[in-house]
Amino acid sequence: MSPSRVFVLASQSLFAEGVQSLISGQPGIEVVGVAGVGGQAVTAVRAAAPDVVIIEAMEGEQGRLVAEILEAAPRARIVALAPDDNRLHIYYQRMRQGRRVEDLLEAIREPPEGESLSPAALRLLVLFQGHYGQRILEHVRQAAPPPWTVNGWRVPSALPQLLSDALAFLPTHLPAADLVLSLGESSGVAQLLPSIAERCGARAVIAPVDDAAWLPDGLIRLLRTRLMERGVTAAFPKPFCSLTEHSYNTRQQEVSYESAQIRQFARYFGRPSFRISCDQGRIARVEVERDAACGCAQAIAWRLVGLDAQEAVEQVAFFQRRYPCLAAKRIDPSLGQSLLQAAIDLMQDAV
Structure with a gap:
């Protein structure tokens, strides 16, 4: 694999020297140019044809430089930061991410958009506050395929209803x-999502919307x-177990999406799917093809074995309540x- 070709644009010479000192000699990284932010900076970047451009400038000047570099070198990835900010902002044709300055080497080595980590090696961050979210986190951790990395963050329980500074x-850090999976039990968690994703x-x-009090429709529209x-x-599946590989929600309100990560x-967690074998009118074997994120399908599967096939669908409701399913019991107006x-x-449709 050829090294990432890096060009450094800096308003401060000390910053340029510091970046060069940090990345020079690092495996997989080659510095192909250094320049100040004025004069012929854009021309120099175009001539060097780098894979990554590191920009250090104040916010207003930074925005201008990002736009000019994206036009001059549209295939380059831009890693930008301002002197008063402790985050990296990574740009392709639009801003994509915010990270800590300490993650500079990772940001340089990251593959271009569309060539990032295979979804098979999904990195998942689960936000939770109480039992509802913790149960799902524990099941996903246990049942996720080996290439996945599943981390959790317990969000403070005492969040104000309206956050002025997320x-x-x-x-x-x-x-x-x-992918971020938000399992908060208050509307405050949802308000944190844009900053967390960044x-x-x-x-x-x-x-997911398993209780509309935690994530009302108006907040969903704002978040989207x-x-x-x-x-x-x-994606805002309502309920969570309506999520499939192409859409979510129940039939009358189905919403499609396009995201390799979701x-x-x-593929593994969402709308339950079973493979059921019967023998002489009774269920002989049940395989879970896709479980609910909470593990309910797996918990129901073994209870179905031995039941009369005609009665199994009716029994599902009893088994699901007993698990118990933690979706809200109140009537949802929508x-x-x-x-x-x-x-x-x-779940009954799946059986």
Whole structure:
């Protein structure tokens, strides 16, 4: 593999020297040019044809330089930071990520957009506050395929209803992630999502709606817009177990999506799917092809064995409540039924 060719544009010579000292001699990295931010900087970048351009400049000047470099070298990845910011901002044709300055080497080596980590090696960050989220985190950790990395962050329980400064509630560092799964039990967690996605570099977010009080429709619309502005795809499955590899929600409100990261997650967790074998009218064998994220399908599967095939569908509702399913029991106005009943219907359809 050829090394990443790096060009450094800096408003401060000390910064340029520091970056050169940090990355020179590192495996897989080659410095092909250094210049100040004025004069013929863009021309020098175009001539060097780098893979990565590191820009250090104040915010206003930084934006101008990013636009000019993207036009002059559209295939280059830009790693930009301002002197008063402790995050890296990575650009392709639009801003993609925010990371710590300490992650500079990782940002340089990261493959170009479209060539990032295979979804098979999914990096998942799970946000949770209480039992609902912790149970899902534990099941996903246990059942995820070996290439996945599953990290969790317990979000503070005492979040204000309206956050004026989301960054004040975030830890100094969050692990890098391709996908964020938000399992908060308050609307405050959802308000943190744009900042969290930016800080950990996520390209997609799943924020399931198993209780509309935690994630009301108005907040979903706002979040979808704010995440889209950051180049992040979001899915809001209602209930969580309606998620498939192409869409989510129940039939009358089905929403399709395009995201390799969400699709990879939904290949293993989402709308339950079984392979059932019968012998003389009774269920002889049940294989779970796709489990609910909470593990409910796996818990129900073994209970179905030995049942009369005609009675099994009716028994599913009892088994699911007993598990128990933690979807809200209140009637959801948009569905005309409770989210618990919607989840039971999906499980019965699978059987």
